[in-house]
Amino acid sequence: MAQKDFTITKVMTKKPKPDDQELEFGKHFTDHMFVMDYHIDKGWYDGRIIPYQPITLDPASMIFHYGQTVFEGLKAYSTSKGDVQLFRPDENIHRLNRSNERMCIPTIDFDLAMEAIKQLVSVDKDWVPKAKGTSLYIRPYIIATEPYLGVAPSKQYKFIIILSPVGAYYKEGINPVKIAVENEYIRAVEGGTGEAKTAGNYAGSLIAQEKVADDGYAQVLWLDGHEKRYIEEVGSMNVFFKINGEVITPALNGSILPGVTRKSVIDLLKSWDIPVTERRISLDEIKEAHQKGQLEEAFGSGTAAVISPIGELAFNQVHMVINDMKTGDVSKRLYDTMTQIQYGDIEDPFDWTIRV
Template sequence: MIQKYVCFHLLLHTNEAISVIIEKENVHIMTEGDRTMKVQTIKVELAETLKAKPNGAHLDFGTIFTDHMFLMDYKEGEGWYDPRIVPYQSLTLDPAAIIFHYGQTVFEGLKAYITEGGEVQLFRPEKNFERLNHSNDRLCIPHIDEQFALEALKQLVEIEKDWIPTEEGTSLYIRPFIIATEPYLGVAPSKQYKLMIILSPVGAYYKEGINPVKIAVENQYVRAVLGGTGEAKTAGNYAASLMAQEVVSKDGFAQVLWLDGVEKKYIEEVGSMNVFFKINGEIITPALNGSILQGVTRDSVIQLLKHWGLPVVERRIAMAEIAEAYESGTLEEAFGTGTAAVISPIGQLTWEEKDLIINDGKTGEISKKLYDTLTGIQYGKVEDPFGWTVKVGSN
């Protein structure tokens, strides 16, 4: 294997801006002022044999993976150590590893895009690592250094930039995640962890694309409850959602609309996305309440709507209110938001055996504008007034 070494010089206990100087095969990250520095060296082991790149016009979501991945380990008393980029490979874990038995894990999802000018860029990646640490808090996992993780990610994407597809609507999906690796069958937080980042070239998450989908309102199963892990991005939340999805998919529904886990009357999320409704000109999304994931796309949509001067509110909203708005003709649009699909218009909600056809089953004006603007910013086609995009490499 070919090896090279990349040095990252990181701040301790400061949020001061940093600068990056690339010198041959070393990347030096330095503060603008005189601060105590921590030096981490990312070892890079390049694969001797590279995989064939897939046809970008025929990409399923999350089935193909690139040549390399990032790993870093944690041990109580030592902290996070041994950051490295290595060829994509299987893991060897003890059968008693805590992840297998008690599900102590968190993950994130973001994307890398190729702009029309050939540049590689990320969309608000700092928010993903900030949220990863928020999930870490809930799952009793030690914090990662967000700045270091972002720079490590950029280095990995720079190595794998030839994997980023260029066809319309495609991108390189990025999955950072942490698993508990200590071999222990007691119910307690692990003392050992592994942070990993893997990459996957992807097409559209929903084959329907920006076309409206059919959603069933879920009345039996629940995704999460207040006080649980709903606001954390952890595997158990998604495992809990599988049964409901399996049931409704047999009837042609793309996903389920989740109601609160106590009264089963207030709307929370749609599938694995946040959800918005336009009622009588006002755009409403469920307020974050401890059981709803704080989506990066959700936050971006709220900022965009405010930027456009449109009325948007975060509050508790009951499914009965949606049904009443439908009956009165004031339910104008509904859509889900998330990294994978960006904007997913809802053309039909089925609740208590009644079909609520929204906007004649067509994509709404706001949904389309949000989709075009967000994807335009992500691909560098539209001006980014918020400074959301982050460039990767020198290009």
């Protein structure tokens, strides 16, 4: 039986809360955190909610040397009825365990992880912002803590959850952003760790983003690591293209992260009878569709930004403007519908939300 009777130690003095209207992404943190330990001889044990505080690790902890870690990202929303609800936390927990398996980290009992998220959000419920477009970002993660310098899976870990009240991820909001195609660096390859949500994937992607930021590009479009022809992700998001009435997204191939928002977009499109296809799509195909006037929309999808329209793609001195740098009808409908479900403004026909 998984432990769910967590001990709760509350802060003596609460932090001042930032103004909802001035929230940025990931800069403020709530009063409490969840921590649970693992030892190969004991399994997961001692789940506890404690005041938010620094963690102390041995300098030889394996996380520092071999990067054995996974993380997740989901959100809690304040509804118009005064409730707080989560959006598809079950999908995040399942993906966390798939990442665990890839990174040789022990899996977490599903019910235990769900209860930890619910209880922590409940304890810090007054941190869930209420202004439009804001939410409480939830970051569960696991790190290897065994002090050992041999290259092998750790025998000790910590499972931690922290919370952060956030505003919009991109300052542009639902307005289209400019994206540069990356043809030098590789984000991930099939058989690697691209389908796992692990820190090294993101560290390795930073150089490409830094390279184009000064030229006004919000992110980069990643190509496959074998031929550098086929589109994979945009920044840290999944990507969709609407071509001649059909929405196309790269098929999951082992190097692409299976996004929860990606899955939700596909479910919504199918429910609207809008053709949606998961398959390989090349940059040449995108270029040809643009030349023929058939590239109607492009957008990224992810937990942080939900839907981020792409207004321009740039590569090899070619600048493809999409939909006159305007947000497309499908992108807008997806964003509006998903956020309305998340905030409880419309009925949730998919049972995606869970009340805390």
